[in-house]
Amino acid sequence: MKNYIKTLFVLTSIIFSACEDVIDVDVDTAETRLVIEASLDWEKGTTGNNQTIKLSLSSPYFNTQDITVVTGANVVVTNMNTGDIFNFTDENDGSYTTNSFEPIIGNTYSLQVSYNGETYEATETLMAVPEIKEINQSIEGGFDDELLEVNVYFDDPVDEENYYLLNFYETGDLFSFFADVSDEFVNGNEVYYFFEKEDDEDNNQAPFQAGDTVDIELYGISESYYNYMRLLIEQYYSGGNPFSSTAALIKGNCINPTNPDNYAFGYFRVTEVDVATYTFE
Incomplete structure (x- = not known):
């Protein structure tokens, strides 16, 4: 009986000790890419003049702490219908801002981001939204x-x-x-x-x-x-969901025309938005 208890104690100790082992798994790390967060949203009832575009660099999947912001880029948005150019100011924190953007329903806008010797481009049309x-x-x-x-x-x-x-x-x-x-x-x-x-x-x-x-x-x-x-x-x-399709890479509309393989993550959108708040009774 004593031998049985001793054996059980040893096995239990081994099991719990094994649960504490740390297993390091090597995973592939993709090359770093520019991430463009360019949502020019015109809220109903406002001028839509104030807009912000954010730039950063991609990071490994399991790195949830650090975000590498991008400074020193040149960010320009052009209204393709009117030729108006809107230069975005580098705020030195990864954000680029303008207070002179002019949203026009149905007009097409182009984005150009120049960074680290590469140029990224995207186009989008400003769509209306009902109230x-x-x-x-x-x-x-x-x-x-x-x-x-x-x-x-x-x-x-x-x-x-x-x-x-x-x-x-x-x-x-x-x-x-x-x-x-x-x-x-x-x-x-x-x-x-x-x-x-x-x-x-x-x-x-x-x-x-x-x-x-x-x-x-x-x-x-x-x-x-x-x-x-x-x-x-x-x-x-x-x-x-075990029955869902295998996840695949989803590309946005930010392309690199001179080096297509070095495209950017993210999407350039230009929208009208209606905003509301509801409190439950």
Whole structure:
């Protein structure tokens, strides 16, 4: 009996000791690339003159602490319809700003970023967005009839293709919730979208309750940006699903015309956005 207890103690010690071993796994590290965060968003009711573009360098997947900002770049946006040029000032913290941007619906804008001997370019058209005409709450329209959801309504224009991006964010959550919307089957009609939250401790997320406030943003976006976001959203929300397709590299629209293999990460978008806030009762 004593030998049995002694043997059990030794085995238990070995098991728990093994659990404390640290295993280092070598993973491939991709080459460093320029990351361009260029979202020129014109909020309804504002001039849209103040805009910011952020530049940084990509980092290894498991490096979540350090972000290498890029300074010393030359950033210019040009209205291809009018020829107006908007120079962005280097703020020496990775951000480049202007207070003279002029947004014009339907006009096409080009971005040019010159950095470290390379030039990156992108073009995008400024798309209009309808006003959010109603926001309310319910419990019967979502996936779970015991959870509160917020409902957003807006009117889609007639006889034209339109694409939208919705962003929902409650203060305290780690991440926003994004949804891509096309008018393919609702052209010219009222568009309705709902959003509800479930418990998610990993993301510090809890279901909506009375008194909670959610920020809502409705963007009018181009078809190309819609396709980009649709793939990005699909890959993000299918993470951990054993039946989902294998994740693939999603390229933005920031190209390097003289050295195509050295493209930049990120996307240059120019949008109109309607912003609203809703508090649950």
